[in-house]
Amino acid sequence: xxxxxxxxxxxxxxxxRDAVPVVIDPGRAFxxxxxxxxxxxLELVAELEPKSVLxxxxxxxxxxxxxxxLGFTPVVALDVDAAAIDATTRNAAVNGxxxxxxxxxxxxxxxxxxxxxxxxISLDLVQTLLAxxxxxxxxxxxxxxxxxxxxxxxxxxxRRGREGWAADLxxxxx
Numbered sequence: 371x372x373x374x375x376x377x378x379x380x381x382x383x384x385x386x387r388d389a390v391p392v393v394i395d396p397g398r399a400f401x402x403x404x405x406x407x408x409x410x411x412l413e414l415v416a417e418l419e420p421k422s423v424l425x426x427x428x429x430x431x432x433x434x435x436x437x438x439x440l441g442f443t444p445v446v447a448l449d450v451d452a453a454a455i456d457a458t459t460r461n462a463a464v465n466g467x468x469x470x471x472x473x474x475x476x477x478x479x480x481x482x483x484x485x486x487x488x489x490x491i492s493l494d495l496v497q498t499l500l501a502x503x504x505x506x507x508x509x510x511x512x513x514x515x516x517x518x519x520x521x522x523x524x525x526x527x528x529r530r531g532r533e534g535w536a537a538d539l540x541x542x543x544x
Contacts, residue, residue: 377430392436393464407490410537414509421485431458433488438467440448446482448474493517500527511537
């Protein structure tokens with residue numbers, strides 16, 4: 371699958387020569403990059419200037435790896451699932467990127483400070499993230515186009531939809 375300059379696929383397929391390859395073997399973790407929410411998040415992030423990133427709910431690491439390959443740094447990837455931490459760590463090594471992978475709980479643990487947070491998770495967890503982060507920008511998905519996101523201290527800069535799913539680019543309004 372291609373998203374902007376990125377090609378996302380498994381290790382047994384070959385990327386096009388003109389694409390930035392993101393090789394993902396999800397193992398037991400969530401995320402191959404094929405879902406509309408992942409594509410929407412990557413499209414929005416690919417249009418931003420590189421900055422520090424927190425990938426909340428990293429799953430297989432596809433978003434964290436893609437942003438690292440696009441020049442965002444430092445990149446911190448977190449998930450509560452041990453299988454996700456293992457998959458992200460392995461996939462980062464395969465792709466030759468340096469990612470700080472941590473097992474943290476969005477609801478209870480202190481979140482690392484970054485300029486951008488990306489969260490392709492459920493609507494309720496996106497709203498928890500918005501209440502708990504001070505990132506200037508948030509790219510959020512994992513919810514439907516009809517869902518209403520309680521923005522709190524953020525304002526929506528852009529919303530994109532695909533196949534009934536939505537992704538928002540949010541900016542802190544304070």
